[in-house]
Amino acid sequence: MRHPQPLRSLGAEPQAQQQQPPLLQAQGITMRFGALQVLSALDFAVGADEAVGIVGPNGAGKTTLLNVLAGAFAPSEGHVWFRGADVSDQSAADRCRAGIARTHQVPRPFLGMTVFENVLTAATHGAGLPAREAGDQAMECLRLCGMQGLVNRRAETLGLLGRKRLELVRALATQPTVLLLDEIGGGLTDAEASELVDMVRTIRSRQIAIVWIEHLVHVLLQVATRLVCMDGGRIIASGDPRAVLADPTVVEAYLGGVAA
Numbered sequence: 377m378r379h380p381q382p383l384r385s386l387g388a389e390p391q392a393q394q395q396q397p398p399l400l401q402a403q404g405i406t407m408r409f410g411a412l413q414v415l416s417a418l419d420f421a422v423g424a425d426e427a428v429g430i431v432g433p434n435g436a437g438k439t440t441l442l443n444v445l446a447g448a449f450a451p452s453e454g455h456v457w458f459r460g461a462d463v464s465d466q467s468a469a470d471r472c473r474a475g476i477a478r479t480h481q482v483p484r485p486f487l488g489m490t491v492f493e494n495v496l497t498a499a500t501h502g503a504g505l506p507a508r509e510a511g512d513q514a515m516e517c518l519r520l521c522g523m524q525g526l527v528n529r530r531a532e533t534l535g536l537l538g539r540k541r542l543e544l545v546r547a548l549a550t551q552p553t554v555l556l557l558d559e560i561g562g563g564l565t566d567a568e569a570s571e572l573v574d575m576v577r578t579i580r581s582r583q584i585a586i587v588w589i590e591h592l593v594h595v596l597l598q599v600a601t602r603l604v605c606m607d608g609g610r611i612i613a614s615g616d617p618r619a620v621l622a623d624p625t626v627v628e629a630y631l632g633g634v635a636a
């Protein structure tokens with residue numbers, strides 16, 4: 377079996393700081409779509425007790441990195457490890473069963489099903505729970521995310537915010553060890569954003585590691601223990617969130633030359 381090399385590059389600090397190997401780790405990830413190279417020899421790791429925020433301009437490769445971690449895309453080069461095992465050849469479904477859950481930037485609910493049925497399906501197939509436990513698990517996740525009043529609504533009648541929330545509840549119902557979130561906060565009011573922050577904090581208090589791609593930096597700052605900035609398929613900065621936002625390379629690439 378292949379083992380990860382000790383990491384020194386940006387985005388991979390947990391290896392150096394922790395005695396434990398990172399929970400989820402990607403190494404040497406290059407992703408090409410035809411002639412287009414979207415990720416370039418990228419190293420990334422998240423520790424079990426981390427909430428890592430990922431920022432970067434559109435097209436930086438953030439969603440592609442999430443797809444590689446979750447197993448939706450097989451990278452052109454590189455490997456992914458989860459809990460110390462090489463999962464590079466595992467399907468997205470197998471990785472979900474193992475404890476890697478993700479949300480999609482454009483929500484993908486099962487249309488024609490109710491909110492409850494959507495979450496129940498995740499608890500049954502994602503977490504592999506028997507029917508009764510899956511039902512309990514689905515209701516607990518719905519309550520946690522404030523969606524218990526919507527259980528009988530059909531998914532297609534939800535607005536964008538409702539669909540984003542449902543994405544989060546469905547991911548949570550698979551009983552993950554690490555939750556990968558892709559821009560779940562877009563279009564939220566301040567009140568909704570603070571609800572979302574509370575939700576993600578509650579999830580974290582259940583020993584679930586978070587990787588959260590988000591353009592709402594002020595929201596990320598309330599949760600992230602580390603911030604990573606991507607640009608052009610590479611990680612250009614990683615570390616203390618405020619230090620990363622003050623990094624001149626990040627200011628230039630992401631913040632349009634204006635410090636946050």
Ligand SMILES: Nc1ncnc2c1ncn2[C@@H]1O[C@H](COP(=O)(O)OP(=O)(O)O)[C@@H](O)[C@H]1O
Nearest residue numbers: 409412414432433434435436437438439440441
């Ligand atoms: N399945 C795909 N096929 C071809 N090109 C893709 C595919 N997915 C993403 N890309 C391209 O990869 C680049 C990075 O996209 P993405 O990872 O979505 O960036 P981000 O999430 O940072 O905005 C973009 O140029 C995008 O068009």
Ligand SMILES: [Mg+2]
Nearest residue numbers: 438439440481
């Ligand atoms: Mg994206």
